[in-house]
Amino acid sequence: MSRHDDNHQDNQDHDHERDDRLPPQQNTASRGSEQAHNGEYLPASAEGGSASSQPPTNDRWPRLFGFIVILIAFGGVGGWASFAKIDGAVVAQGTVTVDSYRQTVQHLEGGIVERLHVRDGDVVERGDLLIQLDETQARAEYLMNWSRYISALARQSRLEAEIEGLEEIEFAEQVLSSAEQSERTQQVKRAQRREFETRRDAMEGEVDVLNQRIEQLGENIAGMQAQREAKLRGIESLEEEIETKERLVEREAIPSSELRPLERELAAMEGEVGELQASIASARVEIGETRLQIIQTERDFHREVAAELRETSDQVDELEEELQALEDRLARKQIVAPVDGEVVNMQVHARRAVIQGGEPVLDLVPEDEPLILEGQVEPQDVDNVYPGMSADVRFTAFSFRRTPVISGEITFVSADRIEPENEEPYYKVRAMVTDEELAKLGDVSLRPGMPADIMIKTGERTPVQYLAKPITDALARSFRED
Structure with a gap:
């Protein structure tokens, strides 16, 4: 055995002696650390035998794994939030x-309901009658203005006939075809015809008087011209007689005193001829003045007629506008559907109900729009x-x-x-x-x-x-x- 092995054996003996001195738990932990240090794990039965002892653990890898999972999760969500559309x-x-929107039907002036022709839910077409309002007052006002209009129109026709010198009045078509108050229209026509004939007769009478005066002056001129011609013939005869007697006086057959009466008579006759000539000229001047008077009379008449015609024409135009407004007002007494649609939101439900001017009456929901x-x-x-x-x-x-x-x-x-x-x-x-x-x-x-x-x-x-x-x-x- 080498020195290294001896040292290792000595260290193990030393450790065993130290472990014998430690408490059981510390002893077990120490052995576990040593075994872990040596890279080996033993089952619980190999450790001295305690069944409740747990193997040693290392949490570094689980923590690292959890951190990686969290990083991937946040990175994935962040990437999706940054790039996903x-x-x-x-x-x-x-x-x-x-x-075309819902059509709200309103009435301009308002009025009293005479009759209801529709209810909520009814389907109507454009132009159908929805509500009839009482038109008594509006119709009376319309007829009164219509009568005034017909009178003014008939007067206008009469004045036009007068200014154009017509023999009869050519009444306007509205007067001839008027069905409203026909008896009243006939009265107006008769009155204008009488006025036309009276004024025409007065004008013609005045002109006739002047023409008669011209005619009389013409006759006077003719008489004076005849007298003048007779006087001239008498002067000519007298001059011949004087010439004859002058020759006799020269022969001393008669005395010169017999010439004096003839000469005085000749001078008198020449004076009468001059007076007749002046009277003829004066009569001719008077005829001219009378003719001018006729022209002036006709001119004054036409001027008066023209002034009346202008005034009457203005009145006719004004009455036409009033009648148009009254016709519109009368027509509005019939509330009709402006579009095809279904009636909703009716605001009036009974006869004689009052509709205020400008207030909604009902709504129409257009169909097929x-x-x-x-x-x-x-x-x-x-x-x-x-x-x-x-x-x-x-x-x-x-x-x-x-x-x-x-x-x-x-x-x-x-x-x-x-x-x-x-x-x-x-x-x-x-x-x-x-x-x-x-x-x-x-x-x-x-x-x-x-x-x-x-x-x-x-x-x-x-x-x-x-x-x-x-x-x-x-x-x-x-x-x-x-």
Whole structure:
């Protein structure tokens, strides 16, 4: 045996002696350490025989294994959160509506209900009578203004006939075809014909008087011209007689005193001819003045008629506008359906009920109109929403298990936020769903007003980006200088 073996044997003997001096537990532990140090493990029966003794353990490897597992788990989750892509979405609470919206029927002036023709749930077509209002007062006012209009129109026709010099009045078509108060219309026509004939006769009478005066002056001129011609012939004869007697005086056959009477008579006749000539000229001047008077009389008449015609035409135009307004008002006494649809939300239910002006009477839900979805997006999310984006739509009124999610497209985003009274502000969005997508719902019947969730797809983001956005936004606001 070598020296090394002797030393080893001595160490073992020394250790056995030390172990004999230790308590049993420490002795066992010491042997276990030694055995562990020597790289060998013995069963409990080989250790001196205690059945309750446990083998020595080493927890370094379990701890290392646990640390590796935790590191892998956090690394995997972190890697997934950093690189995995998930779809982001803005959720808008919405409702089903029609493309042309629910039509609220109102009345401008209001009135008393005469008869109800529809009830809630009735389906009507455009132009169908919904409610008949009492039109007694409106019709009386309309007829009164119609009578004034017919009178003004008949007067206008009479004045036009006067200014154009017609023999009879050509009444307007409205007067001839008037069925309202026909007896009153006939009275108006007769009155205007009498007025036309009276004024025409007065005008013609005045002109006739002047024409008669012209005729009389013409006759006077003719008489004076005849007298003048006779005077001229007498002057010519007298001049011949004077010439004959002058020759006799030259022969001293007669005295010259016989010429004096003839010369005086010639001068008198020439004076009479001059007076007749002046009278003829004066008569001709008077004829001209009379003709001017006739022209002036006709001109004054036409001027007066033209002034009356302008005033009457203005009155006719004004009455036409009033009648148009009254016709509209009378027509509005019949409340008719503006669109095809179903009657809902009736506000009046009894005859003689009073409808206030401008107040809703009923609503019409249009039929056969494309259904759209209208939702509300919170202001902080609207920067991620714009027309053309895809959206998933779920109709919350139906069972989630039996109703699939269908696809839609955002078609409208309001330009400014809407701030209803006593409600949170929001931006309005509209989404359109194609018929192919609606067919996926099967036999489900959609109706306007049903609730729906509109999940607007805003693109892909990692979970880290999603979780970090509120923090980065808060930091950006915190570090921004005033």
